[in-house]
Amino acid sequence: MSGVRVLVGTRKGAFILTSDGERAEWQVDGPHFGGWEVYHVAGSPADPDRLYASQSTSWFGQLVQRSDDGGRTWHQVDHDFGYEGGAGEHLWYDGTPKPWEFTRIWHLEPSPSDPDTVYAGAQDAALYRSTDGGASWQELTALRKHTSGPGWQPGAGGLCLHTIILDPRDPARIFTAISAAGAFRSDDHGQSWRPINRGLRSAGIPDPEAEVGHCVHRIAQHPARPEVLFMQKHWDVMRSDDAGDSWREISGDLPSDFGFPIAVHPHEPETIYVVPIHSDSEHYPPEGKLRVYRSRSGGDEWEALTDGLPQRDCYVNVLRDAMAVDSLDDAGIYFGTTGGQVYASADSGEHWAPIVRDLPPVYSVEVQTLR
Amino acid sequence: MTTVRVKLPTHLRRLAKVDGEIELAAGDLPTQRTLIDALEQRYPMLRGTVRDTATGKRRAYVRFFACETDLSHDSPDEPLPAPVTSGAEPFLIVGAMAGG
Numbered sequence: 001m002s003g004v005r006v007l008v009g010t011r012k013g014a015f016i017l018t019s020d021g022e023r024a025e026w027q028v029d030g031p032h033f034g035g036w037e038v039y040h041v042a043g044s045p046a047d048p049d050r051l052y053a054s055q056s057t058s059w060f061g062q063l064v065q066r067s068d069d070g071g072r073t074w075h076q077v078d079h080d081f082g083y084e085g086g087a088g089e090h091l092w093y094d095g096t097p098k099p100w101e102f103t104r105i106w107h108l109e110p111s112p113s114d115p116d117t118v119y120a121g122a123q124d125a126a127l128y129r130s131t132d133g134g135a136s137w138q139e140l141t142a143l144r145k146h147t148s149g150p151g152w153q154p155g156a157g158g159l160c161l162h163t164i165i166l167d168p169r170d171p172a173r174i175f176t177a178i179s180a181a182g183a184f185r186s187d188d189h190g191q192s193w194r195p196i197n198r199g200l201r202s203a204g205i206p207d208p209e210a211e212v213g214h215c216v217h218r219i220a221q222h223p224a225r226p227e228v229l230f231m232q233k234h235w236d237v238m239r240s241d242d243a244g245d246s247w248r249e250i251s252g253d254l255p256s257d258f259g260f261p262i263a264v265h266p267h268e269p270e271t272i273y274v275v276p277i278h279s280d281s282e283h284y285p286p287e288g289k290l291r292v293y294r295s296r297s298g299g300d301e302w303e304a305l306t307d308g309l310p311q312r313d314c315y316v317n318v319l320r321d322a323m324a325v326d327s328l329d330d331a332g333i334y335f336g337t338t339g340g341q342v343y344a345s346a347d348s349g350e351h352w353a354p355i356v357r358d359l360p361p362v363y364s365v366e367v368q369t370l371r
Numbered sequence: 372m373t374t375v376r377v378k379l380p381t382h383l384r385r386l387a388k389v390d391g392e393i394e395l396a397a398g399d400l401p402t403q404r405t406l407i408d409a410l411e412q413r414y415p416m417l418r419g420t421v422r423d424t425a426t427g428k429r430r431a432y433v434r435f436f437a438c439e440t441d442l443s444h445d446s447p448d449e450p451l452p453a454p455v456t457s458g459a460e461p462f463l464i465v466g467a468m469a470g471g
């Protein structure tokens with residue numbers, strides 16, 4: 001019997017939502033780590049019972065939890081995320097140099113093939129890897145030490161490394177994205193990196209087409225077409241057909257091309273989803289209508305998906321890590337809001353219903369398909 | 372070796388899996404530094420939660436109280452108050468009052 005497990009990180013703990021393949025009846029388990037901010041919970045594709053959770057507060061700092069039984073029990077693993085070889089400096093908001101300072105782990109990305117290997121993206125921007133199930137972490141320093149690093153400046157949410165994509169066909173290839181430095185790619189297991197921002201245009205920086213400095217919000221990839229990347233930028237939805245070497249805008253007829261998450265349909269590599277948000281200062285949906293927009297043509301032409309979503313007086317946001325898909329035959333699409341709702345569609349977005357309505361503000365949503 | 376009574380905030384008690392006060396052997400002349408050293412040695416899961424692992428400094432939203440006095444800004448190498456080292460008073464590690 002197939003089923004799904006939805007891993008939800010919130011401002012005050014983690015929740016695990018489970019259902020069978022029908023995705024009609026849900027069990028809500030949590031909060032785990034109540035009172036702590038959980039930026040991300042992620043499961044290993046190689047062992048669905050292996051989960052990792054990023055747990056932090058402003059009071060007591062960063063911890064990492066691991067479960068070996070699908071989230072029933074957890075134990076703390078290492079949380080020493082130092083900056084190897086010295087912190088160095090990046091630019092602060094006022095344009096002065098500021099030493100790198102660790103704040104939290106935004107994103108955990110388990111290896112597709114090894115449950116004990118997991119990557120972690122930090123604020124201030126750094127990439128870490130553990131190959132022993134979280135017992136120890138090593139920084140992949142080449143990214144932070146890229147020659148452009150001293151010029152990186154944080155976005156409003158901090159200098160966070162929020163996207164990590166491990167290429168499913170080429171184990172040496174890693175994509176990352178940093179706000180507001182941009183997107184980077186390594187083709188040698190993280191030993192060297194290069195910016196992949198050609199074609200991005202950002203009005204909020206002195207040179208709109210600069211090599212770095214773009215506020216990338218999220219990048220998504222379909223595993224069958226790893227050279228195709230989709231990006232939700234601070235403004236603009238973008239597409240690359242050459243693994244990030246060049247980008248073109250696909251915002252098309254969206255009501256707003258500002259937003260945070262972007263996701264790809266599990267079985268249709270040209271079907272993508274975004275949640276338009278009114279503007280960078282008004283972090284809520286246009287017209288108070290919560291609409292997921294879907295393109296079945298790889299961008300440019302979009303349709304609103306509204307059935308089951310509030311179409312008046314809705315002023316929530318959907319954050320960058322808070323949208324995910326399952327891989328059942330009739331694809332499930334999921335997202336969580338800053339209002340504490342987690343919505344699910346079991347038919348590729350045609351119809352939506354809340355799994356749960358009143359969680360703390362949702363930071364992240366991941367989905368495991370259990371078979 | 373002097374034993375010091377320590378009260379942890381709720382979240383750290385949960386992490387350390389302890390109830391109520393704990394007692395720590397904090398050296399012959401206990402200071403904040405020797406006390407937190409002892410805390411981290413006994414409860415490794417708390418490493419980094421009271422003071423930053425990179426800088427060794429008290430985390431900004433953590434406070435140290437004892438004898439109805441805020442010791443947070445004392446030198447980490449200053450001896451703890453006599454009522455704390457005698458066991459008459461506990462050393463309080465407190466999450467600062469802050470919204471969120």
